[in-house]
Amino acid sequence: MDEEKEVSAQSEEEKQELLEERMESELNEALNHKDEAAVRRLVEDSHPIDLAIAMEEASDSNIVYLTSLLDDAQNAEIIEQADEDLQVRIMKLFDLNKILRIFQHMSKDDIVDILGDMPANRRKELVKLMKTSDQTVIRDLLGYGESTAGGIMTTEYISMRSTLTVSQALEKVKEIAPKTEEINILYITNDRKQLVGTVSLRELLVAKNYDTLNDIMEDNVISVEPEADQEDVARLVSKYDLHAIPVVNKRKGIIGIITVDDIIDVIEEENTEDMLKLGGVSKEEDVDSTVFESVRMRLPWLLVNLITAFLASATVSLFEDTISQVVALAAAMPIVAGMGGNAGTQTLAVVVRGIALGDIRLHGNEKRIFKGIAVGFINGLVNGIIAGFVISQMSGNTALGLIILVAMTCNLMIAAFVGFLVPVVLKAFNFDPAIASSIFITTATDVCGFFIFLGLSKMFLPYLLQ
Incomplete structure (x- = not known):
């Protein structure tokens, strides 16, 4: 039954993509040929959001031609549904008087969102041209933070x-x-x-x-x-x-x-932001960002990751003499660290979601922590037995397999503990738990994994050399 639903969802998504592609193709063809009748037919038969999506790839001249065929109310509907980049493009193409006429058909919260993306001088000119009563409301709304209740509210009730x-x-x-x-x-x-x-x-x-x-x-x-x-x-x-x-x-x-429609936008925005932050990517970046913009937004976190990588490297360097005597350790130790990182990321995803939903608070988490450690123990034991068996067969050394088993079990327990603790502590200090948690967790599991595995190897070196 679940598989049927999944196939149905996939087919609906594919159907929607095909409709969007066909809509974009037909609209651009009509605009390129300046076919007024075809454009008007498409506008009449389409939902404003579909038109907004189709317009994203249109040239500025085609956007000007299309909007000239529509009345102010129709333009307002499309602009309300458009993404921020398209809204900015359209507003640049209109004179102030046309923008004001379109604003008369839009809600105040949508107007404020558009004004917030405009250059300051153009925004001030527009507000000055508005009616006094509208100026007061708009200025009040602009005074609230973008991610606050005041920033997303409407005064039309x-x-x-x-x-x-x-x-x-x-x-x-x-x-x-x-x-x-x-x-x-x-x-x-x-x-x-x-x-x-x-x-x-x-x-x-x-x-x-x-x-x-x-x-x-x-x-x-x-x-x-x-x-x-x-x-x-x-x-x-x-x-x-x-x-x-x-x-x-x-x-x-x-x-x-x-x-509720604004709330849905907030939920989508927050979920997207958390997902990107977990990967060390800015919410401002998308697939169409320029090379320079992507580098500027990604590089800082990569540099932080580089610094933490040196910590793991320093841990390994403490056991150079042990590794030089048993070369197989060099091949086996990334398994322990990698599995720890994966387990920590799993815990992190669950905890960050729990914090976002309000299910996890700053206190009273002892049972959840012990449960996580128990999960880490069982997962570590199962994966450690499998990895230990494979490594012992490949190396012909049972002792190495047992060390892998113990090290992986310990590291996955640590991953569960750190994966829960780090985001909760960051939240306690008013930091977004999605921002830096993955870096701390990866560092902890790498350092602890290498240290436990190589430390045990050094302790039982005579057995490894047999």
């Missing part, structure tokens, strides 16, 4: 006083809904404009007309402050299964909301 009746609330919803991003949840405030509850649109529709919002609202509101980290916000939305989460100031007044 429906807020109502708790004293309104259901019939009055429905009239206001009809009036406000066309200009608001989120209408499924109504945010209820008291006389002091503090957030006191929420009412879903469904609850509003089934309630009696004479009921007040105070009568039907849910008063147990989950909210965040604008300075909250976006990863913590995503965790709350996932935990309580929310469609949107309100952002409140110190006085509990609502200043915005974060919708």
Whole structure:
């Protein structure tokens, strides 16, 4: 059953890739031939995000031609779905007045994201041309950090006083809904404009007309402050299964909301960032980065790795005389160190994910650590028996096989311990556990693996020389 699902998922993914390739080919052909009818047909039959993907490989002149055929609302839909690089390209091709017209069809949080990628001078010029009320909102949103709740929230929501009746609330919803991003949840405030509850649109529709919002609202509101980290916000939305989460100031007044589509973007961004950091790669790099950009972002971590490699090399140099007497040690010792590194990386991946999900905290991890060490012992024993048997048969030396068995078991136990401890300690000191954990773990398993294996070899050298 699982295999059938996997095949189905693969076929759907392949089908989507083929559709994207065909869309890109047809769009570029229509644009190159300036075939207005074909372009309009493709726009009408396609989703904005598919158009945005297809436009990524288009020339600037073709992008100008395509956008000239669309109205401001259509351009806004495509720009909202485009990735950052394409958004920057498109904004460079438009004059300020056209950008302002397009912005009128976009939500404030999307506008802020685009402004944040613009050069400072052009951003200031655009903000100055906006209406005074919009300037205030935009400047407030730009003032929040990019990865905070304030940085990803939208100010387009429906807020109502708790004293309104259901019939009055429905009239206001009809009036406000066309200009608001989120209408499924109504945010209820008291006389002091503090957030006191929420009412879903469904609850509003089934309630009696004479009921007040105070009568039907849910008063147990989950909210965040604008300075909250976006990863913590995503965790709350996932935990309580929310469609949107309100952002409140110190006085509990609502200043915005974060919708579930933005939360999905945060989860994808954070997962991608953690994955890249585990590999020592910057989140800014992608497959289309230039050679210089890739070198600049990768080289620092490679240099750190080089320094730690010298530690492992220094450990090996302590046993040069032992290695010179038993050459087979040189072939066997990378097995112990390599397996330790692999085991440590497995533990690291599980722990970093646990920290990200909030399952692992800074204290009370003793049982988890002992469990990890037990897993390391069993895995080390199984792999050590197999490696020891193969090495003893290849070298004709049973003692070497037994040393491999003991060294690998010990090193995989160390890998499990260090793989759990390092990310937790980094988190305790407010460092991202995904950034440098792999370097520390690889160094620990290499140094300990070499030291244990070569140390045992030196202790039992007479048996190895028989």
